[in-house]
Amino acid sequence: MVASVVELSDHHDVGRELSHIVGANLRRLRTRQGHSLERLAQVSGVSRAMLSQIENGKSAPTIALLWKVATALGVPFATLIATGQPDGSVVLRRDDAKILASSDGRFTSRALFPYDSERRVEFYELRLAANHTELAEPHAPGTTENLIVTQGAVEVLVGRETPKLLGEGDAILFQADVAHRYRNMRSVEAVLYLVMTYVNPVTG
Structure with missing residues (x-):
């Protein structure tokens, strides 16, 4: 569930925010598991340069690329885009x-x-x-x-x-x-x- 750019709704600021969230989560998960960028590139099939751009919030990955990374790290897809535990009911507009x-x-x-x-x-x-x-x-x-x-x-x-x-x-x-x-x-x-x-x- 491809290459470099992902469309994130019609709002540029929303896309930029999600890029930073993905980047921070990827860096945290990678370092927690003891992977270097080179090692993660090898096991995921995503280039080191692309992984570095994602971690720095400079590139928003496509669905297929995120799936590759999530599978290589052994985490659910949503873990890469997690922002924190919500309280109470949540409406998703x-x-x-x-x-x-x-x-x-x-x-x-x-x-x-x-x-x-x-x-x-x-x-x-x-x-x-x-x-x-x-x-x-x-x-x-x-x-x-x-x-x-x-x-x-x-x-x-x-x-x-x-x-x-x-x-x-x-x-x-x-x-x-x-x-x-x-x-x-x-x-x-x-x-x-x-x-x-x-x-x-x-x-x-």
Whole structure:
């Protein structure tokens, strides 16, 4: 769930804020685990230069790149964008959403949960552009995805299984620690909701 730039809603200041949050979290997690930039680059497949830019808040990574880093560190995706434990009820306004996108902007992911420091389950709204195929690398061992299509028709391919075609209202549960793919089968945008479950929560 690609390369260098990520679109973060329509507000430049929101994107800049999230870039600094990701950078600080990445540096903290990397040093806590005893990784040098060179070592993390080797295990994640992300270049040392890119990791350095992210840590310094100079580059906002795409969804795919963040997944690579999170998987290499063995932490849930949200740990990289955590801002602290919220108190009481939390309303997540659509207009304030921090939206992560693929490099070409044809796949977007909106977190439907607060970026707190400990989480075992994550909830996302996904949007696939017309006829777009999004490839996802294996997540941490034991990770599962529970996906429901609310608009359009999407083909889901998990590992070497036979592709599954989902229409509106159809859902699928699968082990996401293997490579998988989402393919929009129609010429209109597809909308999906995803529940990601990890084996263990990871504290920030």
